[in-house]
């Protein structure tokens with residue numbers, strides 16, 4: 001059985017389980033369940049803290065896991081663990097922030113105290129940038145550390161920025177890392193069932209990111225129309241009863257749907273229909 005680690009709580013938990021369900025795997029019904037066996041798919045899910053998932057995978061105890069890029073980089077298991085697939089969920093940036101007006105560039109951090117819950121990640125970055133600063137490791141609510149006097153600045157996860165704003169802080173410098181949930185595996189290993197898991201998750205990603213567009217277009221405009229909807233590989237062009245027209249079917253990025261429909265209509269395409277993709281294997 002393939003042994004897969006899934007976040008049990010926190011920002012990634014629900015979204016990761018929803019993705020696995022969409023990929024056809026059985027997921028736990030109760031958030032107190034710690035293990036879930038899916039015998040039909042020969043896979044076993046272990047619900048663990050996302051921060052610990054890199055450790056279990058890095059040590060070869062579990063085959064693969066879903067966790068945040070920032071979390072596995074913080075666990076400093078980089079040589080043992082490799083990123084197999086970004087999942088497009090749980091997106092965030094990891095960055096520096098300080099009280100409004102206090103800092104404007106990274107250089108100003110030299111000799112100062114920086115509070116964070118991601119000390120491994122922060123230390124690595126500071127060393128890379130050649131900045132000598134004191135790292136203060138805290139478990140959470142890092143935004144309060146400056147006001148309470150244990151740090152001068154923070155390095156933390158920023159999603160909407162609302163928490164920083166409420167604490168009277170602002171970001172400065174470039175992001176340390178852009179993170180999202182990823183599938184990690186043990187470097188250089190391909191356990192049985194991994195390829196199918198990745199292909200299924202990739203299918204979920206494509207089904208979420210693309211729509212299917214069908215339209216009719218005058219035969220002489222088909223080349224121009226296919227330039228608007230090139231699809232993933234090649235659009236399907238089918239004859240219509242009226243031989244002056246053809247039907248085209250192509251996958252289009254969901255975020256561009258309305259612009260593509262407008263462009264097709266302006267070109268002369270008609271009967272433009274958009275449908276969702278329920279599942280796919282590319």
Ligand SMILES: Nc1ncnc2c1ncn2[C@@H]1O[C@H](COP(=O)(O)OP(=O)(O)OP(=O)(O)O)[C@@H](O)[C@H]1O
Nearest residue numbers: 009010011012050068070071090091092157159179
């Ligand atoms: N708004 C957010 N707050 C925290 N983590 C977020 C957010 N958005 C995305 N993430 C990502 O979720 C992961 C952190 O999940 P984790 O479960 O450890 O913390 P959490 O959601 O802050 O939960 P808790 O603080 O209750 O332990 C990281 O990869 C982080 O980048």
Ligand SMILES: O=P(O)(O)OC[C@H]1O[C@H](OP(=O)(O)OP(=O)(O)O)[C@H](O)[C@@H]1O
Nearest residue numbers: 140141142157158159160161162163164
């Ligand atoms: O940019 P935002 O959308 O405001 O989200 C980012 C905030 O959310 C997380 O805190 P969380 O609620 O997990 O509390 P914690 O600091 O105790 O982990 C994170 O540590 C930031 O504080």
Ligand SMILES: [Mg+2]
Nearest residue numbers: 010140141157
């Ligand atoms: Mg948190």
